[in-house]
Amino acid sequence: MTQKPMTHRQILEALSGLLLVLFVAMLSGTVVSTALPKIIGALNGTQGQYTWVVTATLLAATASTPIWGKLADLFSKKTLIQTAIVVFAVGSVVAGLAQNTGQLIAARAFQGLGVGGLQALVQVAIAAMIPPRERGRYNGYLGGVMALATVGGPLLGGLIVDSSLGWRWCFFVGVPVAVIAFFLLQKTLRLPVMRREAKIDYLGATLIAAGVSLLLIWVSFVDKDFGWISWQSLAMAGGSVLLLVLATVVEARAPEPVVPLPIVKRRTTALAIVASLAVGMAMFGGSVFLGQYFQIGRGYSPTEAGLLTIPMMAGVLGASIIGGRLVTKTGKVKPFIVGGTIVLVIGLAALSVIDHETSLVYIGAAMFLVGAGVGASMQNLVLAVQNTVALRDIGAASATVAFFRSLGGAVGVSVLGAVLANRVSDSITAHLAEAGIPAGGKSAGSSLNLNELPPVVQHIVRAAYGDATGRIFLIAAAIAVIGVIASLFLKPAPLRSSLDAGPPATAAATAAAAADAVPDADVEILPRRLTPSPVRAR
Structure with missing residues (x-):
C-alpha cells in the first residue's frame, strides 16, 4: 500500500502534545531548583539531603530510561507516554505532601520514573515521525521548550516560594500541565504500533x-x-x-536486551555515549547548584535567583534554534557537537573562578556560554545516533543515549555535591573556630536553614558556599573536556533524508517504513518477517 509522509502541519499538531510533555518533565526539575534551598531549610534538611532530592529523580530516570525505550520498540508509544505522565503526576502530588526530607526524596524518586519515560519517549516519538535531515529544523522547537522550562521554571519556583502559596505548590503546579498534556496527546498524537513477539x-x-x-x-x-x-x-x-x-x-x-550492545559498540553510538556522559555530568552537576549559590552564597531571594539564571537559558535557546536550522540546512551534525562541547568547557572554566563577591555581569556571560554549549550539543548527540540506526531500533538507541546522559548527570550531581558539602563543612568549621563559636553548637544550626542562624554565622555560611562553588565548576570543566575529545572522533556522516536506515530488502519492508511516516496507520511486525496490517491507530 502507498502511504504519504506527514505534512508540516500534521507534524506540528503532533508536536504540540509532545512538546508540552517535554515541558512538564523539565519543569519538574527547574521549578524546584531555586526553591530547593528554602524547601530543605523548611524541612530542616542537610546539604547531603539537598543533593539527594536532585539525585533521586535523576537516578530513577536513569534506571528506567532503557526500559521505556525498549518498550517503545514493542508497544504503543502513545500509551507509554500517557502512562509516564500518570506516574509523573502521582509522584508530583506525593512530593508536594511530603512531611520530611526522607518522604520528599522517596517521592522524587517515584516522580523520576515518569520523568525518565517522558524524556526518552518524546525523542522516540519524534524520531518515528521526522527524518534525521529534517529533524534539525524541529530541534529549534525543542530548544525553545527547553529554554522556556528552564527560564520559566526557576522564576515560577521563586515566585511560588516567595508567595503565600508555599513551597509545596512547586510540586503541585506541574500536575495540571500534565493533565492537559495527557488529553492533548490523546487528540493529536497518531503513531504506528510496532508489535513484535518479544521478551523484555x-x-x-x-x-x-x-x-x-x-x-x-x-x-x-x-x-x-x-x-x-x-x-x-x-x-x-x-x-x-x-x-x-x-x-x-x-x-x-x-x-531482546534493554541496552542493545551491537548498537552501543558502533563508533558513533559509543562516542556519543561518552560525550553524553561528560555533557550530562558537567551540565547537571554544575547548573543544579547555581540556585544554591545565588541564594545561600550571595543572599538573593528565590525569585531573584531565577532571574539571574536567564543568561544560561538564553544561550540554550539561541544555540538550539540557530544550530537546529543550520543542521537541517547543511545536513551535518558533527561541527555543531564539537563546537558546543568546546563552548561548554570554556563557560564552565569561566565559572570555576567565582566566589561570593564575583561580578554578576561576569557570571552571566559565563552562564550564557554554558547554555550555548549545552544547546548546541545535547540534542545533536541524540540525533547523531538516531541517524545511524534502523527505525525498529530507534527507541532503544535513543533511550541508551538518554540513559548515559542521565547517568552522567546523576553521577555529576552526587560527586560535585559531595565535593561541595565537604568543602563547605571544612570552611564553616574553620571560620566558626576563628570567631570563637563551637562548630557543633546550637548557634551553627543547619547550614541550609539560615533564618535560625545569628548574623555572624549567616555571613560565614554564605561566604563558605559562595567560595566553594567555583571548585565544582572547575571539576565540571575537566569532565566536559572528555566530551570534546569524544566528539572530535565522531564520524562526519551526512544526515539521511529518510525515516528508516538503509535500502529496504522487500516490498513489505518498504510498506512498513512508509507506514511509520503516517500517523493514522499501525504496522504489526512479526519475528523475522514484516507484515503490514492496517489496524486501529492509537
Missing part, C-alpha cells in the same frame, strides 16, 4: 538499575561517612562493578 530483559534491567544505584550511593557517602579505602567502599564500589559486569553478560546473551 527484566534481569538485565534490574542488574543495571542496581549497579547504578549502588554506585551513586557509594559516591554520596564516601569520604564523609567512611574512607575511600575501607570495607564499605570495597563492598559498594566492588559490588557496583560486579553488578554492571553481570548486566553486560546478560545483555550480550539476551534476545
